[in-house]
Amino acid sequence: xxxxxxxxxxxxxxxxxxxxxxxxxxxxxxxxxxxxxxxxxxxxxxxxxxxxxxxxxxxxxxxxxxxxxxxxxxxxxxxxxxxxxxxxxxxxxxxxxxxxxxxxxxxxxxxxxxxxxxxxxxxxxxxxxxxxxxxxxxxxxxxxxxxxxxxxxxxxxxxxxxxxxxxxxxxxxxxxxxxxxxxxxxxxxxxxxxxxxxxxxxxxxxxxxxxxxxxxxxxxxxxxxxxxxxxxxxxxxxxxxxxxxxxxxxxxxxxxxxxxxxxxxxxxxxxxxxxxxxxxxxxxxxxxxxxxxxxxxxxxxxxxxxxxxxxxxxxxxx
Amino acid sequence: xxxxxxxxxxxxxxxxxxxxxxxxxxxxxxxxxxxxxxxxxxxxxxxxxxxxxxxxxxxxxxxxxxxxxxxxxxxxxxxxxxxxxxxxxxxxxxxxxxxxxxxxxxxxxxxxxxxxxxxxxxxxxxxxxxxxxxxxxxxxxxxxxxxxxxxxxxxxxxxxxxxxxxxxxxxxxxxxxxxxxxxxxxxxxxxxxxxxxxxxxxxxxxxxxxxxxxxxxxxxxxxxxxxxxxxxxxxxxxxxxxxxxxxx
Numbered sequence: 001x002x003x004x005x006x007x008x009x010x011x012x013x014x015x016x017x018x019x020x021x022x023x024x025x026x027x028x029x030x031x032x033x034x035x036x037x038x039x040x041x042x043x044x045x046x047x048x049x050x051x052x053x054x055x056x057x058x059x060x061x062x063x064x065x066x067x068x069x070x071x072x073x074x075x076x077x078x079x080x081x082x083x084x085x086x087x088x089x090x091x092x093x094x095x096x097x098x099x100x101x102x103x104x105x106x107x108x109x110x111x112x113x114x115x116x117x118x119x120x121x122x123x124x125x126x127x128x129x130x131x132x133x134x135x136x137x138x139x140x141x142x143x144x145x146x147x148x149x150x151x152x153x154x155x156x157x158x159x160x161x162x163x164x165x166x167x168x169x170x171x172x173x174x175x176x177x178x179x180x181x182x183x184x185x186x187x188x189x190x191x192x193x194x195x196x197x198x199x200x201x202x203x204x205x206x207x208x209x210x211x212x213x214x215x216x217x218x219x220x221x222x223x224x225x226x227x228x229x230x231x232x233x234x235x236x237x238x239x240x241x242x243x244x245x246x247x248x249x250x251x252x253x254x255x256x257x258x259x260x261x262x263x264x265x266x267x268x269x270x271x272x273x274x275x276x277x278x279x280x281x282x283x284x285x286x287x288x289x290x291x292x293x294x295x296x297x298x299x300x301x302x303x304x305x306x307x308x309x310x311x312x313x314x315x316x317x318x
Numbered sequence: 319x320x321x322x323x324x325x326x327x328x329x330x331x332x333x334x335x336x337x338x339x340x341x342x343x344x345x346x347x348x349x350x351x352x353x354x355x356x357x358x359x360x361x362x363x364x365x366x367x368x369x370x371x372x373x374x375x376x377x378x379x380x381x382x383x384x385x386x387x388x389x390x391x392x393x394x395x396x397x398x399x400x401x402x403x404x405x406x407x408x409x410x411x412x413x414x415x416x417x418x419x420x421x422x423x424x425x426x427x428x429x430x431x432x433x434x435x436x437x438x439x440x441x442x443x444x445x446x447x448x449x450x451x452x453x454x455x456x457x458x459x460x461x462x463x464x465x466x467x468x469x470x471x472x473x474x475x476x477x478x479x480x481x482x483x484x485x486x487x488x489x490x491x492x493x494x495x496x497x498x499x500x501x502x503x504x505x506x507x508x509x510x511x512x513x514x515x516x517x518x519x520x521x522x523x524x525x526x527x528x529x530x531x532x533x534x535x536x537x538x539x540x541x542x543x544x545x546x547x548x549x550x551x552x553x554x555x556x557x558x559x560x561x562x563x564x565x566x
Contacts, residue, residue: 070454094475098457101445105414110529113441126533133436135335139534178454179482182470186478194476198565222566225477240460240495241474246331246436247355247494255565266331272538276563278555279544289544294558298549306552314556314566 003029003036004085005054006076006103008095009043010067016195017091018043019052023159024151025089026053027118032087039079040167041072050165052158058083062171066184067095071177073102078172080107080146088148092252093194100150110142113150114250116273133246134272152273153194153252191225193244198224198255199274201244202232205260205281205300209237214304215259221311227251229261245270260300263288280304319373319464322424323361324417324431324443325392326354327385331436337535344437344535353388356432360492362502363462364430365396371464374398378420380413380523382406393513394505400516405523408531410438414446415526421451426487428464433457433491438532444491454484460495 005025007018022038029036037056040046042065046057058079063071076099080088088103090096092114104111114130116137124141127149131138142149193199200219202212212226219226226242233243244251246266256274260281261267268291271277279292282299289295296303329335330350338345353361364375377392378401379385389400403416421429429448434441441457448455454469460479461472467486472479474495490496505513547555559566 073449094458094473097441098445098473101410101414101442102449102455104411104442105446105449108411108529111410111440111442112530114439128536131438131535132329132335133439134538136337136538137536138438138532139536141531141533142529143531144529179456179484182481182483184475184478184480186475190477192477234499241476241478243494247499255559255563269331276559276565278559289546291541292544293542293563294555295544295546296549296552296555297546303549303552307555310552310556311566314560 001032001034001086002084003032003034003087003089004080004083005036005038006088006090006096007038007040007043007046007049008091008093009041012042012044014040014043014045014048015093017093017153018049019158020154020156021089021091021151022049022052022054024118024156026161027159028087028089031118032122037083039076041075046167047165050163051160053161053163055163055165057165057167059167059169060172061169063175064177066181068177068179068181069095069098069102070179071175073099073106074175075172076103077106078174079170086146088146090148090150092150092152096150100148104148107146108144109146109148110144111148111150112140112142114152115149116152116155118156130273133269134250135269154197154254154275155252191223193225193227193242193249193251196225196253198222198257199227199251199253200224200257200259201227201229201261202259203229203261204231211301212238214301218257218304218308218311221308221315229267258288259304261288262286263291319367319371319428320426321364321367321373321375321428321430322421322426323357323364323375323377323392323397324429325357325361325377325379325385325389326432326435327351327379327381327388328354328435328437331355335537337537341535342533351384351388353391354432354435356434356436356493358502359494359496360430360432360490361392361395361397362497363492365503366497367464368396376401376426378403378417380405380407380416389518390513391505393516393518394509395503396509398516400518401521403521403523405525408528410440410442411446411530412526412528414443414450416523417443417447418450419524420521428469428486429489430492431489433459433493444489448489451489454488455491456482456484456488457491459490459492462490462496
């Protein structure tokens, strides 16, 4: 029995969420009193997982440089078998959610996604996960010899726990792919909704795409990702991958700032699992205020620049 | 082209979520059920393929007769035949196994599912199904072009899009973007009448063993009252976020 942490990377570097997944895996291994190792793909800084208590990393070298769900899932399943891993830990990024069910089916593992905490119960192993699009939690029993746990973004946080980390490069047999990558378009140098600590989101109250620099300026100060409500993406003001809510992307950040969004039930469902919600809206009756932690009743065009300026000063000081 | 669209039957997006039997079961009373939105985007895309390139569309659901009206709606908006694998669905893996067994008996060129259901949000059936069938799989799919036996599928990634090529048969995990909300079909009277005549088969289940089980549910703790900050005192907001909430 052992824990296997699947640490994702991108452009030869670990993704931001790798530290959280590693922290969760290390804590889980300690709870079960079993050993723990991590698997990475072309991550030049794989040894930095040592900061979170990972002492051994298997770096797979014979997989494509770009993320390939089939090949990567095959590598994870094959390595898990080789090292007798029983408890696999993965994230909830788009890539993680793509490969997780493939890994689970290959290993006949019991898979739970969107897990929000360490299991309280280990026999039978029961995990708390968000369900009903964040309107509720389910306590799910995992009844198989091998389990795969998808940890929700920002659900556990990172735990510093410095150990020395040995990175072993490995080649695995039988890695195949059935997908050919034709192209990839990706915003670079900007936090994404999936791994940002802060998300700044705009709604119809912004009045038009030409005003989005206000959202972007505020996001930049906070190193935040930008998002939008459904009507905004439906009207084509913002790209569809920024739409958060029930049929868009789920958001689970430490801080969610919603500006000019009234708070339809479907939008609230998508952002519910964010820890702290700030709502800025000129309508004091906007339903979002009922779901918010902090609120400002005011005109977005007045409040955002002020908030951006003040945050700049605050950040400069800190 | 033969297309199979897998349908999940879920509470309407505006439903209030409640539990019964000591919080061990979802309380369905007063809940309206709909086609899982991610599946409906996929079904609509399948109907487009049928209209433009010609195809037979079958829909399938793994579950009880409670979903029959949802499957009839699929027939009313353009599917040609419905199947229901008659069982109480317990988890994603057992559902994927039921679907895989069905597809092995009845091959399709393209299998479309939603990326996830909006009730249990497992996001596992499509990937497991493809893996059990050993065929390609693309999830979070927002674009799909079929030419002969080749598919070009676009998937949404964090902060962008990726275009992938695969050979049919394959499994697609659909979502909004595959078609837009305004493209969804509303059943008309003619469609509803025709749906009554369309074939609807109930298939016995294999009764596979589930690997996971929902033991209990919990609703989020009620939220404390929002703290309102006056519009002319943004410093106070920054102070609260820094000192009280500890998020900046």
